[in-house]
Amino acid sequence: xxxxxxxxxxxxxxxxxxxxxxxxxxxxxxxxxxxxxxxxxxxxxxxxxxxxxxxxxxxxxxxxxxxxxxxxxxxxxxxxxxxxxxxxxxxxxxxxxxxxxxxxxxxxxxxxxxxxxxxxxxxxxxxxxxxxxxxxxxxxxxxxxxxxxxxxxxxxxxxxxxxxxxxxxxxxxxxxxxxxxxxxxxxxxxxxxxxxxxxxxxxxxxxxxxxxxxxxxxxxxxxxxxxxxxxxxxxxxxxxxxxxxxxxxxxxxxxxxxxxxxxxxxxxxxxxxxxxxxx
Amino acid sequence: xxxxxxxxxxxxxxxxxxxxxxxxxxxxxxxxxxxxxxxxxxxxxxxxxxxxxxxxxxxxxxxxxxxxxxxxxxxxxxxxxxxxxxxxxxxxxxxxxxxxxxxxxxxxxxxxxxxxxxxxxxxxxxxxxxxxxxxxxxxxxxxxxxxxxxxxxxxxxxxxxxxxxxxxxxxxxxxxxxxxxxxxxxxxxxxxxxxxxxxxxxxxxxxxxxxxxxxxxxxxxxxxxxxxxxxxxxxxxxxxxxxxxxxxxxxxxxxxxxxxxxxxxxxxxxxxxxxxxxxxxxxxxxxxxxxxxxxxxxxxxxxxxxxxxx
Numbered sequence: 335x336x337x338x339x340x341x342x343x344x345x346x347x348x349x350x351x352x353x354x355x356x357x358x359x360x361x362x363x364x365x366x367x368x369x370x371x372x373x374x375x376x377x378x379x380x381x382x383x384x385x386x387x388x389x390x391x392x393x394x395x396x397x398x399x400x401x402x403x404x405x406x407x408x409x410x411x412x413x414x415x416x417x418x419x420x421x422x423x424x425x426x427x428x429x430x431x432x433x434x435x436x437x438x439x440x441x442x443x444x445x446x447x448x449x450x451x452x453x454x455x456x457x458x459x460x461x462x463x464x465x466x467x468x469x470x471x472x473x474x475x476x477x478x479x480x481x482x483x484x485x486x487x488x489x490x491x492x493x494x495x496x497x498x499x500x501x502x503x504x505x506x507x508x509x510x511x512x513x514x515x516x517x518x519x520x521x522x523x524x525x526x527x528x529x530x531x532x533x534x535x536x537x538x539x540x541x542x543x544x545x546x547x548x549x550x551x552x553x554x555x556x557x558x559x560x561x562x563x564x565x566x567x568x569x570x571x572x573x574x575x576x577x578x579x580x581x582x583x584x585x586x587x588x589x590x591x592x593x594x595x596x597x598x599x600x601x602x603x604x605x606x607x608x609x610x611x612x613x
Numbered sequence: 614x615x616x617x618x619x620x621x622x623x624x625x626x627x628x629x630x631x632x633x634x635x636x637x638x639x640x641x642x643x644x645x646x647x648x649x650x651x652x653x654x655x656x657x658x659x660x661x662x663x664x665x666x667x668x669x670x671x672x673x674x675x676x677x678x679x680x681x682x683x684x685x686x687x688x689x690x691x692x693x694x695x696x697x698x699x700x701x702x703x704x705x706x707x708x709x710x711x712x713x714x715x716x717x718x719x720x721x722x723x724x725x726x727x728x729x730x731x732x733x734x735x736x737x738x739x740x741x742x743x744x745x746x747x748x749x750x751x752x753x754x755x756x757x758x759x760x761x762x763x764x765x766x767x768x769x770x771x772x773x774x775x776x777x778x779x780x781x782x783x784x785x786x787x788x789x790x791x792x793x794x795x796x797x798x799x800x801x802x803x804x805x806x807x808x809x810x811x812x813x814x815x816x817x818x819x820x821x822x823x824x825x826x827x828x829x830x831x832x833x834x835x836x837x838x839x840x841x842x843x844x845x846x847x848x849x850x851x852x853x854x855x856x857x858x859x860x861x862x863x864x865x866x867x868x869x870x871x872x873x874x875x876x877x878x879x880x881x882x883x884x885x886x887x888x889x890x891x892x893x894x895x896x897x898x899x900x901x902x903x904x905x906x907x908x909x910x911x912x913x914x915x916x917x918x919x920x921x922x923x
Contacts, residue, residue, distance in 0.1 A: 346730070353726050353737065356719075360800060361740050364747065366765065367755045381763045425646045432643035444644065446913055451655050453909045455857040457878040458898035459655075461885050462662035465676065481654065488651050548750040548860035563750040566864060570754075577758055584751035595746040596739055603804050606745075606850075 364588075371395070371581035378577050394582035402568050404583055410476065411562040411587075414551075415544040417480040419537050422487035430492050431521060434499035435507075445496070448489035456486070456549045464553050474558045482550050487540050494539075494605060498532040499525065535601035538594050545591060562587045659902070666895035686896035698897070700872055701880040707787060708876055709855050712794045713848055719795075720802025721844075725836075727803070728810040738807070741800035749797070753864030756793045757781070760865070766792075786866050786873045793861055798854075802847065809843045810836075842915070849912045856905060877901050 370378055372390040398404040433445055463482055464473070472478040502525050510520040526533075551561040562583075569580040595602060666686055670679035690698045727734060744752075759765040760780035767777040780789045813836075821831050859878040862868065868875040868883055875883060881901060885894030 349726050349729060350732055353723065353731055356723055357737050357740050360744060360796065363755065363759065363765075363796060364743055366759075379763070382768055383765055425650060428643040429647035432640040436637070436640035436643075438637050438640045441640075442917075444648075446909075448647075448651065449913060450906060450909050451651055453853055453857075453905050454655075455859070455878055455901055455905060457857070457859040457881050458901045459658050459662055461881075461891065461894065461898070462658050462665060465665075466658060466661060481650075484650055485655055485658075488647050492647065542746055546746075546748045546750075548748075548863075563748050563860070566750050566754050575754070575758070580751075580754055584748070584755060587751060588747040591746050591748070592743055595742050599739060599742050602742060602746075603801075603808055606801060606805075 367581055368585050371578070371585045373578065373581075375578055378581075394578040395586075397579045398582050398586070402565065402579065402583070404562075404565065404586065407560055407562050407565050408586070410555075410559055411545055413476050414479045414483070414559070414561055415541050417476065418483040418487055418544050419541045421480065422484055422491050422540060423533065423537055425484070426488050426491035426495060429488075430495040430499055431525075433492065434496050435504060445492075448492050452486055452489035452493065454485075456547070460550050460553045463550070467554060473554065474556050474560075476559050478554055479551060479559060479561070482554060483544050483547065487544065490543070491536055491540060494536045495529070495533065497604075498529040498536075502528050532601070535598040536605070538598045539602065539605045542591050542594060662895050662902075663899060665891055666893075666899050668892055670891045672889045672891065682892065686893045687900075690893065690896055690900070697872060697875065697880060697884070698900075701875045701877055704787060704872075704874060705856070705876045708791055708794070709852055712791050712798070712855065713851060715791075715795050716799045716802045716851070717844065717848065719799050720806050721840075723799075723803050724806030724810055727807050738804060741803050744797045744800050749858075749860040750864055752793065752797060753861040756789075756796075756861075757865050760789050781866060781870070783870050783873050786870060790862050790865055790874050793865060794855070794858070797861070798851065801851070805843070805847055806840070809840055813839055846912070846915055849908060849915070853905060853908050853912070856901065856908075877904075 366383075366385070369385070369388075371394055372392070373384070373388050374391050374393065377384050377388045433441060467473050467478045467482075470478075506524050506528075507517070507520040510524045511517060515523065545561075546563060547561075548563045552564045552567075555561065555564065565583060566580070569576045569583070667681065667683060668679035669682045669685075670676065690696050727737060731737070761767075762777065762779060764780075766780060771777050778785050780786070817835055817839075818831065821835055826834075856877060858876070859882065862874055862876060862879050863882065866874045868879040877897070878901065881894055881898045883894075884890055884897055888894070
């Protein structure tokens with residue numbers, strides 16, 4: 335009996351160790367990226383690599399703020415991501431409500447149409463978008479990017495929010511309407527507050543996707559509206575890649591996203607599966 | 614009297630809402646803004662894309678100078694011996710099956726372990742979130758350094774196996790790109806399967822325990838069948854996701870060396886921007902969209918099935 339107990343605890347220990355090992359393997363590339371942003375040029379290329387003990391320097395950070403003006407591109411990213419997120423939420427809410435609460439012809443067909451658009455690869459239509467935007471004289475503007483992103487963000491928001499609205503019983507709204515509210519007021523006063531948590535989560539996730547998007551931003555902008563992810567081109571120069579500043583930019587560009595993502599991690603999986611899996 | 618009045622008012626109200634529902638204009642009106650923005654822009658863009666795929670259009674000249682060539686680009690891509698499409702399909706196929714197999718296997722087994730009594734599970738779920746939320750373009754760039762000859766990966770290889778590989782060379786580039794994908798997306802499978810495990814009913818497992826089933830039997834006859842729909846759905850989602858990945862491969866290898874890592878999205882870019890053949894690139898893009906549409910139809914069938922089962 336005593337022996338068996340020991341064996342179980344030992345098994346448990348090994349399982350814990352194994353999981354820990356895998357987790358370390360997955361976090362390590364990110365950890366190395368963040369630490370490398372504080373390394374001098376020599377330490378970055380040291381072989382064998384230096385993992386922990388090096389003299390930290392802020393040179394890389396100074397370089398990206400002064401030479402590359404990273405704040406300008408972060409501002410662009412922020413404008414585009416916020417604009418597209420807010421617009422898509424605003425436009426998606428009535429559409430979601432319609433798809434979730436009414437029964438009408440073509441309902442599932444329309445929902446499927448939105449899904450199709452969400453799945454369309456950005457790279458496949460980006461060149462067509464580019465020529466259209468150019469013809470309208472909107473290339474390299476924030477508004478062109480914001481509207482382009484709506485193509486993916488609105489369908490995504492609709493698909494995510496639909497589950498939230500459907501999970502709130504319609505009887506609550508009906509009760510409010512019986513008490514004299516209009517349908518609109520019933521929605522604003524009853525359903526909206528109940529789905530507020532989900533709404534914020536979806537907004538954050540849409541923001542993260544837009545913040546990270548590369549292909550559309552890369553081909554639709556050149557200087558004025560250029561966003562964070564496309565600044566990698568600045569580090570890939572003819573004289574090789576400027577690794578130190580690149581690590582610094584990657585750290586700054588990913589830090590807000592990681593923090594945001596940790597806040598909404600409850601919703602993240604169902605978001606990545608378009609609500610197919612609820613957590 | 615006052616009471617009766619309210620009742621009458623309610624009756625009238627209910628009557629009016631019923632009538633409103635019968636007319637059924639509201640649902641369409643509510644959909645109108647989204648419909649207008651999304652489908653308006655999308656239809657215009659896709660129609661223009663199809664037009665681009667049917668013409669010969671010199672780079673830099675206005676669209677009016679383009680010559681109509683009909684389906685020539687499609688025919689060339691599908692039949693010409695110099696067509697890059699076949700190679701690209703091969704590369705995409707290897708990429709999809711290789712990454713999916715590894716990600717499913719690691720994801721499933723690790724989720725299984727995490728589902729047991731593990732110390733600090735919430736910390737692990739937080740850690741596993743990181744690779745998939747950080748900027749793919751930056752991810753590509755850091756992995757490009759890790760894969761360089763004196764980089765991180767070769768260091769570990771030398772320590773463990775004693776060899777250094779030329780990761781971004783012709784033979785290993787595809788594997789390198791796949792490793793980045795595995796790093797980025799295995800956590801996705803881990804978290805999804807963990808959620809799936811936690812949603813499983815407990816009774817069948819208790820019954821199996823009472824009947825004295827071995828751990829292996831429980832896995833094969835209980836866990837796997839119960840998880841099968843989830844595994845299928847996630848695989849299809851991931852498959853479609855791979856058909857959309859452009860940034861990581863573009864940054865790590867740019868499709869090279871030669872055409873070793875040209876997946877379908879990379880092929881669209883290469884034909885359009887590198888070969889400077891807008892028509893042909895657009896034809897590849899249209900084919901990619903058709904492929905995605907077919908996959909979405911399959912996935913939607915699965916989704917709806919699970920919706921009804923709920």
